[in-house]
């Protein structure tokens with residue numbers, strides 16, 4: 567059974583990454599940052615967690631306002647370093663523990679947290695700047711992560727209390743994972759800072775100290791504060807410290823603080839801290855089994871439905887490349903290139919032989935078996951001039967005419983092709 571062995575909290579300013587990359591440990595301005603992370607590095611080296619659950623926020627790098635969500639869980643097997651304007655930092659991709667992520671995702675959903683899930687996204691300094699300092703890659707990363715991106719930059723954002731409750735649900739999720747795994751929770755962000763407007767440069771050292779005491783001893787009080795109170799006390803961008811409440815909620819009521827540091831070199835109060843559970847109960851098998859039964863409830867039986875392929879996170883991650891390829895057909899430039907030279911498009915997208923062959927053969931049933939979702943097949947159909955009804959019949963393994971006889975309107979053929987596709991051969 568998985569267990570939470572403790573938690574780390576750390577600010578995530580880009581300066582931490584610059585200090586690391588420039589190896590500025592001997593420069594007086596940067597030395598305090600290295601000192602702050604030294605005990606964290608030692609704790610991780612000694613406790614050797616199998617996985618880090620990384621709570622961070624993206625800074626409008628990989629998560630933009632075209633679709634901004636509150637709690638986004640990474641379910642990928644690998645995470646690249648994001649380019650934030652001057653090229654990505656020279657760090658290897660970070661492995662993701664996809665199986666644990668899927669379990670946590672399912673558990674949080676069954677606890678009524680409506681999560682969003684991401685893959686194929688690079689992570690920015692919110693994740694990588696503290697991580698490179700606390701567990702530097704040599705040459706690879708010491709452990710995989712499960713990332714949780716919290717949308718804290720476009721209001722409305724989750725309340726402090728919602729973050730705390732998510733942490734409590736996160737504990738249930740991790741402790742019900744059936745494999746033996748030691749998990750450490752890492753919360754990043756804060757402390758006080760504001761980086762925009764006439765109030766840019768705002769800090770509050772007194773509040774930062776209070777916050778550090780409260781997160782340890784009275785998280786309930788922190789959960790009761792409003793976002794306006796956080797903004798007044800710690801700056802608008804400093805409101806991101808509510809992410810620490812996710813971490814705190816996943817720990818026992820009483821915690822032991824085994825390390826804390828604080829410095830204010832420039833714009834942001836930089837803190838690091840380590841907490842261990844004071845009451846570390848032996849996980850009760852019965853409680854975990856009850857929780858596992860509950861999270862299996864919604865889909866129990868769905869696997870037995872013949873001819874039905876649940877599009878779940880496992881399938882989605884496994885078939886991401888081909889779904890991405892077929893989804894790109896909504897882009898007129900891509901579809902023109904695809905129609906002009908299919909083989910070149912396959913090569914450029916790095917499709918495997920098998921994936922290319924499924925598309926080349928218009929193997930609609932094979933594509934579904936492989937993990938493509940129907941809604942990208944209808945896009946391919948639209949591009950190729952194939953109606954949805956042709957695809958349905960092919961998936962069933964029936965001639966079109968036979969399938970049409972089972973419809974109330976046997977003459978109705980349609981696809982999602984727009985007027986750009988022109989008149990379709992089957993459209994009478």
Ligand code: FE
Nearest residue numbers: 623692755806
């Ligand atoms: Fe931030």
